[in-house]
Amino acid sequence: MLTTVIHTGTLRRHTFVDPLRLLWWRYCHGFCFCCPSWWSSSPSLPLIEQWEFAVHQVLANNSPLSLGISEQLHDCLLVVPSVETTTCTNNNEKVLKKKKEKKEEEPMKEFPIRGLPCPPYYKTLGRRLCALHSLQHNNIKQDQSLLISPPEYFAVPAEALGFTELMAPTMDSLPTMADTVVYPTVSSVKTWIQNAGDVGIVRLLGMRQTVGTTTKPWVFLMPPCRKDALLKAANQPHKATKLTVAGRARSKHAHRGTKDQFFGIATGSKETKNIHAAAIVERILDKAVWINLHVFGGIVDPVLECRLENGYGARWAVVMVEEESAVEFRGFVEPQMPDGHEKGWKH
Template sequence: MYHHHHRNSMEVVVRQYLVEADGRKLLLQDDDTARTFIDDLARNDDLHATGNEHPGDNQLYRGMRSDSYVTQLAEVLAGWKETSRHPLLELPDVPMVGVTEDKSSLLRVLGIPLEMVVHVDSVASMDSFITAIGGARGILTLLGVRCTVGSAVVCPPTRAQCLEAFNRRQSSDSKSSILTIGARQWTKHVQRSLNGWWGVNKGSEAAKNAVAECMIVQLLDSTVWKNIHGLPNGPVVFEIRQHEGYGARWSIQGGKDVHFRGFVEPYFENGHDVGWMH
């Protein structure tokens, strides 16, 4: 998307900053929370992930990329510097019926002057920049993660983690069944779907696994909405949705414990699909 040497030099600064960062700098409650956030930002287990490294024809906030969030953040900042255009102007505007979006972080980051980004070339200037955008929450906003009522300041799982959780076997005890957790959730969802968007449940377990994986890869490639929020009395959940509102959810605990929870339909209001079609 942008010249590699700009991104690479920016990535060096980002990584140096994160080595020295703590809860105070990231405006997180404690150093343990900050360390988990930083470790997850730098996680790079996606080198062999299914799908493109830059899905969505190089559109900044479409699709889940298969490189680390540190690399993505560096690319966002390098592009901002190079083009003089605020990256969040590329964030797709997809109003969510039934979801209250908290735009305070978005507005805060949109208010950052270009001069501040242009001068980010050291740990000290990066520190000033991260403080100005609101610490870890501002980093998530620059990565395209939405903020809603109930959002948690947690780094999302990587694309590889999402796929690995999806493709785990439903029954680790059974020798005969190879059905994945994702395929099991897909078969349940197909039965509830009225319009056929999710496809048809037929064929062997291997065939169902393949169709379900195609479906999740399609969603990962086309997502325009990413959010991390706490469910009432439940875990922290990472949710993705494409432009019509179809999507998927994973629960996350700590950086490494990721579980696929299921697919989601567009939000409905009074039984009608509202607010998604453009």
């Protein structure tokens, strides 16, 4: 077990300042500040920002979530990233910023629910609701009988990755669209959040539920660490070598893939290997279609598991210390396969 942990900051409520931008838009477009309809979404703002604003208004003003079962979940949705955790101190991360490895992406279906969400989560909710509405609107135009987008349109089925999910993700009651277009209203978004509840919010953020999924405390239902913290944990130096922990893990996995070569060939200098490993971790975080925070195998701390559509992924151990989350990189994972341990996960 690796002992290096990366602290990711205390969860706290922040005052949201982005509505000031909306004030400026309204002022420039001559809207009356005293009009009750002034706070409704309108084409003045870009579409995605309208969705983000509508979600924030619901969560910040008498949120149905804060009045329900999860005050912590409400705080997580609005928390703003702190400045301290955005600075990369590891030399390998600095090198990665200067030199990005260009890798050929395999063709994948672009599910709207994809990638590790980052605080403030209301922005992710707004963007994904916008994407789902656009997808549903296109489907309705093609087939008038299709009122709701089936799950396979927005989330990868658990069975496709070899898992069994306790509750399949559904989006049966998306916020209504004004005049069959894609402009949201605060009232329709509030209705959706009331109907979806905590579980619906977590599903829209991409978190999945299996037998071992951690459900208490509620903060564990959310991705507990931002992308930069997870990358930093993966780029910590390995004690026994000059590789990073991710570089060491990649070297162990590189020989297993005989067909797709997901991890590539572990050759070159230590620095090159570390850069390649960091690029793989970043790709997993950006493109993950399966995110689960669960406990298995008798371990105490929950494990954050992120997987791509092809089944490859990575794991981090997560601990909570005085309301702060800390992570340590546990390694990469292979696609599920029968008798995987006996076959050494070679495929």
